[in-house]
Amino acid sequence: MRRPDSRKVWTVKRIGLLTALMIVVVSATGVVLASMAQGAVSxxxxxxxxxxxxxxxxxxxxxxxxxxxxxxxxxxxxxxxxxxxxxxxxxxxxxxxxxxxxxxxxxxxxxxxxxxxxxxxxxxxxxxxxxxxxxxxxxxx
Ligand SMILES: [Cu+2]
Known part of the structure; x- marks a missing residue:
């Protein structure tokens, strides 16, 4: 029986975390840009x-x-x-x-x-x- 390569698992976890972080950053930027485009300046x-x-x-x-x-x-x-x-x-x-x-x-x-x-x-x-x-x-x- 082979045990999962712990380094590989860690890398996959890290990629998952980075992806989640990027999604958060991109959507936050999107919200800001959208509100600017909608003339948020009152x-x-x-x-x-x-x-x-x-x-x-x-x-x-x-x-x-x-x-x-x-x-x-x-x-x-x-x-x-x-x-x-x-x-x-x-x-x-x-x-x-x-x-x-x-x-x-x-x-x-x-x-x-x-x-x-x-x-x-x-x-x-x-x-x-x-x-x-x-x-x-x-x-x-
Ligand atoms: Cu009048």
Missing amino acids: REITMVAKNMVFVIESAESSGRANPTITVNTGQKITIVLRNDDAGMLHDLVIKGLDVRLEAVSCGETTRLTFTAPREPGEYVYLCSFHPRRMRGVFIVE
Whole structure:
């Protein structure tokens, strides 16, 4: 009767262990890369309702009325809505997405966090009280 070669058994065990370790490392890397690809970098956009239009509070938008908002697919987005219009009620809805910020009166702020769709697309955002004057385009790309 031959006894199993102990060195051989050890080598097989070691290969098994290394393989398991590699699988763990590769899958962990995969998870990290996948979340990066899905736009894990979250974004906060402050929309100010003022003089019956939306403006974005940022240097690059330079106060343009109802600016086009562009986000990445799968990106985590927080929209902050602030109402600077005295005596007016404003809200913000993105049509076709389940995004609906509650109505706020002057001086009030509300916020909503959501994940942008996984597929690119174009949507309309608007204030449901003033949909003709307060509307813009929300692009997912
Ligand atoms: Cu409004």
